[in-house]
Amino acid sequence: MTKSRDAVHEILRQSTGFRSAQDVFAEMRADGSKIGLTTVYRALQSLSDAGRVDVLRTDEGESVYRACQSESHHHHLVCRHCGLTVEVAGPDVERWAEVVGAEHGFTQVTHTVEVFGTCGSCASAVSAANA
Known part of the structure; x- marks a missing residue:
C-alpha cells in the first residue's frame, strides 16, 4: 500500500x-x-x-x-438521520441474487444491498419532538 x-x-x-x-x-x-x-x-x-x-x-x-468492520461479505442498514450504520448478513439476499442470476443465465453474480431507514434513537427523538 x-x-x-x-x-x-x-x-x-x-x-x-x-x-x-x-x-x-x-x-x-x-x-x-x-x-x-x-x-x-x-x-x-x-x-x-x-x-x-x-x-x-x-x-x-x-x-x-x-x-x-468485517472481512466477510455484508450489507448495511443506514439511518437516514444520523448516519448510524450497522453491518448485517443477508443470507436470503445471497440466495435470491444467485437464483435470479441463474434464472437469466448469469454466473459469478455479485451485488450490493444498502437498506436505509430511521434508527431507534432518531425515531424516539422525532416522536418526542412531535409529542
Whole structure:
C-alpha cells in the first residue's frame, strides 16, 4: 500500500461513520498533508477494490466510505438521520441474487444491498419532538 493510501485508510479507521472523499481530503489538509483531492479519490478506489473499505451511495447520490468492520461479505442498514450504520448478513439476499442470476443465465453474480431507514434513537427523538 502506498503512503497516501495508508494515510487515507488510517483516517477511515479512526472515523466512526462513513466519510466522503471531500471530507477525508479536508481533514488531511487540515492536519498539514499536501495530498491532492485526486489522490484521495484514487486511494479510496484502490482501498475499495481491495475490499478494505465499504462504499455506499447516499440518498443524494454521493459515494461515502468507511473502513470495513468485517472481512466477510455484508450489507448495511443506514439511518437516514444520523448516519448510524450497522453491518448485517443477508443470507436470503445471497440466495435470491444467485437464483435470479441463474434464472437469466448469469454466473459469478455479485451485488450490493444498502437498506436505509430511521434508527431507534432518531425515531424516539422525532416522536418526542412531535409529542
